[in-house]
Amino acid sequence: MPYNPALVAPMRTEVTRLGAKELTTATEVDAALGDQKGSMLVFVNSVCGCAAGNARPALALALKHNVVPQQVVTVFAGQDLDAVARARQYFGEYQPSSPSMALLRDGEVVHFVHRHQIEGRSPQSIATELSAAFDRFFGAAV
């Protein structure tokens, strides 16, 4: 059962204020991820304090890097159920977890950050690895 929307609203804002486009329906997900071109980060938001509480500030830090994805979109697990289910269909063999982050290039998942790779780590540590992935997969030489 979804949490109270008022409780979740600040968690949504913490991501959308970074410029992430929020996708709340399957139709919106298809419009953003279907025939996707260029580089994109999909942030699967979550209420979980253990992991999401560090994932959101990690995203904020990583997006200050000199190489960043062209597009950032977000869906909210446990809240926008249809949107999340549809987004996961674009993640191929990567199993669902939340929070998580998928890096896509021309519709292909090139890197995935699972919940277990977020748990117990500082935002700085997560951001450092995420920035390295930006360099590797979205850098000018790619």
Place this chain on the structure above:
Amino acid sequence: MSGHVFHPGHAELHGITVVVETSGSLTYVGRYDSQDEHGVLMLDVGVHDAKAAGVPKEEYVRKSAKFGIRTDHKRFVVPTADVTRITRLGELG
């Protein structure tokens, strides 16, 4: 909301994705919830049976770390007597 924790007072591993190894052929990967006299309660659990699986346990754990956990059980209790080791999956990936 950064760093906000909704479930204070739980065990250190609560909410953490772990690998639970047992004295038998079964290995479990999933989120640790709690532990009581019955065993370790895990959520969204994948199970590897060394007797039945085509891949070794180490390969199963490695794939779980890379691609995530293919859930076999939403909730599962691993009897405490069977547990030999609990490791964070994040430390193994």
